[in-house]
Amino acid sequence: MAGTTVSEQLKKYIQSMHDQGVLDYHFDHVKALQNEENPGFVMEVISMFSHDAEAAIANLTTLLNSPVVDFAKLISFVHQLKGSSSSIGGERMALACRQLRQACDNMDKESCLQIFERMKQEYNALRECLNVISQMERSIIVAQEQDPNVPSAF
């Protein structure tokens, strides 16, 4: 059945993301919250995360491009990104955020810029991973709507 195949593919994909360090166990906790009453929960959280992360990164870009960097504001956005990335299980991105926070605490603009680039790379990797997961989740939901006998992903 198509849905079963996608469910198995999803499990394998999530495991491979764990193996690569892109995701940690917090993502599994998020996934475990999904149930029959909220079959689109994971997709919804992923969407919220992406929206918040894009906004925070845009703000960080503006702040870091300023001639005089407001480190207090930087810290506020970095803190926000760290919280959301760790909550969704974005292990490597959360680590990059912690390192960026340290550079902000040291008021070291050069370090901030370097680490920010790395953090954006980690975000791009995480976003790609989460997009794949979202697509698979959507496929499973569609398959279940067409055939209620298809097993769910949760």
Added chain:
Amino acid sequence: MVSGNSASSSSLSMKSDEDIVNNNNNLRVLVVDDSPMIRKLHDMYLKKFGLKVQVAENGKQAVDLFHFGASFDLILMDKEMPIMDGEEATKELRTMGVTSMIVGVTSLDSPNEKQAFMEAGLDYFFTKPLTTDNISFILQELNKKNNKN
């Protein structure tokens, strides 16, 4: 990361999911966080335990709820929020005489910042993200506290 009065996750006892939900049906929780994603996650975690959940977007909204007569058994308080942060809101609530259990939930790294937040009046402090084990612990402590009163 758990900090607080006699915090110990080793005191967890095993209960069935149904027992846990039934025991928590009357407990009201306020989730205070400026992130819609975090509010959504905590809301789902808590509802899984059978809790009634209300959310606030910042410390001022939380304080206003109490000013207008609301009451909660448990408050999950983020630290960094606009308008009024968690530390200030916690101090304000304690000054008002609020005796609800207040648990700080934040991604702070600095020990000094964590200590300052605890000293504002928290009962416990957890590093984000909250997990189901954290919630189990909090609810055990909350039930112990309610049984004493």
